[in-house]
Amino acid sequence: MQYLNTSRGKLRAGGRGLGIADLPSLSKISLGDEQVILGGKKSMQIEVRLKSVFHTIRAIGEIDSAVKFFAHGLVHDTARHATRTFMFNSSEIKGRFKDSWSMSFKPGRAPESTGNPFARRMSFFYGIKAGDKYYKPMGDKGGTIIDWLEYGTKPHNIFLKSAAGFYFYWPPNPRTGSRGSDTTLPIKGTEVFHGVPPTRDYIRHPGIRPYGFIRKTFGEMIPVFEGSVVGPIQRLKLYIGVSAKGTGTGAPSGRVY
Amino acid sequence: MDASRTAKNIRITIQDKIGNDVTVDGISYPIYHNYVFADPDDKRSPDARTQSPAWVESTFLSQTAGRRGFSLLQLDVFSKVGGESEDDNDPFGMRAEDIADALEDLFSGLNNQGRRKARFHVKNYQNPFNPIDTGVCMLCKNSRGDLGMVEERRISSSEEGLRRITITMRFQLLQDASGPAAFYID
Numbered sequence: 364m365q366y367l368n369t370s371r372g373k374l375r376a377g378g379r380g381l382g383i384a385d386l387p388s389l390s391k392i393s394l395g396d397e398q399v400i401l402g403g404k405k406s407m408q409i410e411v412r413l414k415s416v417f418h419t420i421r422a423i424g425e426i427d428s429a430v431k432f433f434a435h436g437l438v439h440d441t442a443r444h445a446t447r448t449f450m451f452n453s454s455e456i457k458g459r460f461k462d463s464w465s466m467s468f469k470p471g472r473a474p475e476s477t478g479n480p481f482a483r484r485m486s487f488f489y490g491i492k493a494g495d496k497y498y499k500p501m502g503d504k505g506g507t508i509i510d511w512l513e514y515g516t517k518p519h520n521i522f523l524k525s526a527a528g529f530y531f532y533w534p535p536n537p538r539t540g541s542r543g544s545d546t547t548l549p550i551k552g553t554e555v556f557h558g559v560p561p562t563r564d565y566i567r568h569p570g571i572r573p574y575g576f577i578r579k580t581f582g583e584m585i586p587v588f589e590g591s592v593v594g595p596i597q598r599l600k601l602y603i604g605v606s607a608k609g610t611g612t613g614a615p616s617g618r619v620y
Numbered sequence: 621m622d623a624s625r626t627a628k629n630i631r632i633t634i635q636d637k638i639g640n641d642v643t644v645d646g647i648s649y650p651i652y653h654n655y656v657f658a659d660p661d662d663k664r665s666p667d668a669r670t671q672s673p674a675w676v677e678s679t680f681l682s683q684t685a686g687r688r689g690f691s692l693l694q695l696d697v698f699s700k701v702g703g704e705s706e707d708d709n710d711p712f713g714m715r716a717e718d719i720a721d722a723l724e725d726l727f728s729g730l731n732n733q734g735r736r737k738a739r740f741h742v743k744n745y746q747n748p749f750n751p752i753d754t755g756v757c758m759l760c761k762n763s764r765g766d767l768g769m770v771e772e773r774r775i776s777s778s779e780e781g782l783r784r785i786t787i788t789m790r791f792q793l794l795q796d797a798s799g800p801a802a803f804y805i806d
Contacts, residue, residue: 506777514694514786515679517779573694575681578771578788582682582690585763 433599435487437592442466442489444591445584449491452576452583456512463494515573522565529566622806623744624756624793625686632745633758634693634791635678638726642676644718651676673708674699674715676723681788685758691791692771695723699783713775716783720773723787727760728768738768742793757794 446466453461466489473479473488482488492498497509506516523529535543623629641648655677677696685691699716702709710716727738738760743751762771776784795802 510776514774514776515696517698517782519780573679573681575692575694575788578692579682582692582763582771582790 430599431486434592434596437595438487438489439468441584441588441591442468442491444587445580446491448580448583449493449576452579453493453512453574456574456576460493460497460512463497464491465493466491511571512574513577514575516568516571518570519568520565521568622754622756622804623746624742624754625804625806627683627686629742629745629754630685630691630758630791630793631680631683632748633740633742634691636743636745636751637740638678638695638723642719642722644715644722649674649676649719651678653678655679673702674710674719676719685791685796686793688796689792690796693789693791695720695787695789696776697723697783697785697787698779701781701783710783713783713785716785720785720787724770724773727789736767759792759794759797760789761792761797762790 443466446464449464450461453464468487468489470487472485473482475482477488477490479485479488493509497512498507500507501511521529531544533541533544535541635653638651638653641650643649650672652675675698677698679694679696681692681694682689683691697716697719699710699713699719700708701711704711729737731737740758742754742756742758744754745751759767761767762769771788771790773785773787776786795804
């Protein structure tokens with residue numbers, strides 16, 4: 364049995380799980396006489412002035428929409444913030460990786476694959492990911508590019524398998540004065556050419572240093588999430604008024620301010 | 621800037637606490653700090669049989685502790701898989717796990733005095749041979765707020781005959797952890 368805290372004390376909840384207090388003498392209550400506190404959660408306090416069960420149901424519907432709308436706006440802003448933080452934290456990685464971060468929104472519960480323990484209880488979720496190609500398993504070891512960039516790699520050899528040779532290309536960069544790669548010249552300090560033919564069937568990669576952009580962003584976003592989502596929801600107050608006249612036909616008159 | 625807030629002192633304090641080697645079952649394995657891009661003593665070479673069969677590398681991913689942020693330290697445990705008949709092989713990665721556990725133990729739980737190992741003071745390394753305690757407290761604390769717990773621990777895919785376990789630790793000054801109301805005066 365569920366109970367609700369009301370100004371009349373603890374009352375049994377009724378209304379088929381709608382969260383409406385089962386008031387002892389509803390018909391005798393005049394407008395403004397009764398104040399019911401629904402929920403009782405620490406994070407949110409909702410006060411409803413009852414006129415009738417109908418109005419209460421309507422008001423609860425509006426409260427539900429208002430809270431979800433409110434939370435959605437906060438989470439949306441935070442997800443955008445997180446996407447920008449991912450871009451910033453991966454900005455030192457060469458290439459287009461930093462620009463590949465994107466944010467997606469889906470209504471409904473989050474997929475279990477996100478690993479989020481609250482996935483089943485979600486009513487919407489935002490996903491942030493880098494470009495698809497960075498999640499593709501590479502080579503024999505099963506690593507992905509995003510793993511390598513996040514956690515780094517040791518110096519390793521890259522062997523030719525099916526290609527005729529190694530091919531390294533980078534475009535001219537007017538900002539730095541780089542003329543770009545020249546396939547007729549070896550890479551400075553090495554015997555490896557930018558293009559075919561190779562002087563060996565493998566090259567020695569110096570390794571990738573760990574960038575840690577996921578862990579950095581995660582750590583940085585926790586206080587942002589607490590301040591931008593959890594805090595405002597904890598401070599949320601909804602004031603619901605029922606118009607004195609109503610419509611006379613039972614049309615809803617509850618408003619959320 | 622106060623000595624307790626300089627990135628150098630914070631970094632060396634943590635590295636000094638971790639030390640230059642880790643001992644498991646009476647065997648010491650070297651810890652190499654800031655060895656990005658390096659292959660210390662050609663350790664990953666399968667032919668280098670005289671070298672240590674396992675080692676640890678550390679690198680800082682961020683250094684904003686003392687700047688209202690946190691410092692993330694990545695510790696990589698590398699252990700040679702080795703051949704079946706070799707004495708110092710690690711076919712199931714158990715040696716790597718033991719070393720990683722020993723590293724976690726540096727900050728987890730209580731010390732001999734009954735104090736949390738996750739709390740320690742930043743030292744001033746102006747004179748490296750005689751570091752001075754600044755009295756400013758530093759915490760090893762993950763994003764969920766658990767003292768002495770790692771931020772993340774994962775088994776990475778094997779790299780050319782090496783077992784690899786990656787541990788991430790997060791460090792904050794007590795002042796950083798105190799929330800937005802706290803601020804620095806120097």
